[in-house]
Amino acid sequence: MxxxxxxxxxxxxxxxxxxxxxxxxxxxxxxxxxxxxxxxxxxxxxxxxxxxxxxxxxxxxxxxxxxxxxxxxxxxxxxxxxxxxxxxxxxxxxxxxxxxxxxxNYQIWSYKQALLQKHPFPSFKRELPILQMMIEDDTKNYHVWSFRKWCVLFFQDFSHELSYSDLLIKRDIYNNSAWTHRMFVFKHSEPDSTQIKLEIDYVKDKIELVPQNVSVWSYLRGLYENFWDSKYDESIIKFAASFTSNVQDFDHKDSNLPEIESSHALEFLANIYAYQENKKQNAIRAYLALSSKYDPIRKVYWQRQISLIK
The missing domain is CATH 1.25.40 (Serine Threonine Protein Phosphatase 5, Tetratricopeptide repeat)
Structure with missing residues (x-):
């Protein structure tokens, strides 16, 4: 002592x-x-x-x-x-x-950043085991994910990230932290159009496994917004519509709205149609259906979306 x-x-x-x-x-x-x-x-x-x-x-x-x-x-x-x-x-x-x-404890991760910035020979490889251990313990620990993102940018090393996020997504397809990290990687690694097409196929496969998963639909929308200037091709529109029983294309009374596989697919379509002059009515139908049956807890939000279209 x-x-x-x-x-x-x-x-x-x-x-x-x-x-x-x-x-x-x-x-x-x-x-x-x-x-x-x-x-x-x-x-x-x-x-x-x-x-x-x-x-x-x-x-x-x-x-x-x-x-x-x-x-x-x-x-x-x-x-x-x-x-x-x-x-x-x-x-x-x-x-x-x-x-x-x-x-x-967020101070720990800030402290590690300060140390690594002063290290003459810092190593991302050294940090990977503790990061994996901490994420294994809590796959949605915001502080750990933030530090991992910092490391990726600090070391300019993206080589582990897509495979790692894929591993976590395979374990838990609802892991929004893993999907968010995957988007972070694409936004900072300048992918070409071929890579984005392959990633869209990857996402579609995950959607088909679990259609009612907001994380995956948000990720798909992010790919189009960030890399294809929100220009949605007809194939992705048809893909999304396959989970909605086409409720956005017809006038339904609340009493005869059919069952659908994914309310998030319907929201995805409504967002697309809202910006197409000849499809605005389809967007309104989609929002009305969400408001009355498929996601009524957000009724005020859907009504607000409709008011923005009109």
Whole structure:
């Protein structure tokens, strides 16, 4: 245990008499934070300060001031000893251990970014195991996915991403995070028209497996909007219509609306028809059907869409 007899802890409480709600800190928390505040104020960048920040983070993982202090200590010691790469590697190993117990802590991922940006020889390969482990634990962890996107751009390495997202989609076709990541990859890797055609075929296969999946229909729409200037070909319109019993093409009374395979396919078609002068009535029929039977919980939204057409 490091000796802090020479340090006077700073108080972490205001001691005001009229405090609305006084926090009941433990003695350990009060002493540890008090010491850390004192060292930070004194500008001490030492091994004992580094160890102390680890203890603070174990008690308060979201304390971003201490994360910043730890970063300054690590870089100071690394520069002083002339071992920047080695010091950052050790720190990244330490962060990975902390990560396992704090999967939703966004400070961790920002901290890793800062370290990698200072590393003389950063490696995406090094980050992949912890990323896979964390996503396996929670496939929709926003902080982990955001860090993975950051890594892809930082290292300019897209080689793992489509196969990885495909693996997750095969496990769970409803995994919106995986579909979103897949779109991110295409938007940043400048695919050609052949690649987009193949991707549309890929999406159609997934839709046929589970037609009532909003993630896949949103992804399909994103492909056309981002890469084909929202120019929907007749084949994709026919494909979507195959899941709607053609309710968008005829006037139906609410009582005789047929069953359909996908309300999302109907919305997909309505969005297309709304911008075609000779198909606006088809769009209105689609929105009315969604409003009355297929997705009435969003009735106000569908009525708003109709008002935009008229």
């Amino acid at each position: 490091d000796n802090f007899d020479d340090v006077t802890p700073l108080p972490i409480e205001t001691e005001l008499e009229d405090e609305l709600c006084r926090i009941m800190y433990t003695d350990e928390y009060r002493e540890t934070l008090g010491l850390a505040r004192a060292l930070l104020q004194a500008g001490e960048y030492s091994e004992r300060a580094l160890k102390l920040t680890a203890k603070v983070i174990s008690l308060a993982p979201a304390f971003y001031t201490i994360w910043n202090y730890r970063y300054d200590i690590v870089m100071h010691l690394a520069t002083q000893r002339g071992e920047v790469a080695e010091a950052i590697d050790r720190e990244l190993d330490w962060v990975d251990e902390v990560t396992l117990n704090n999967p939703k």
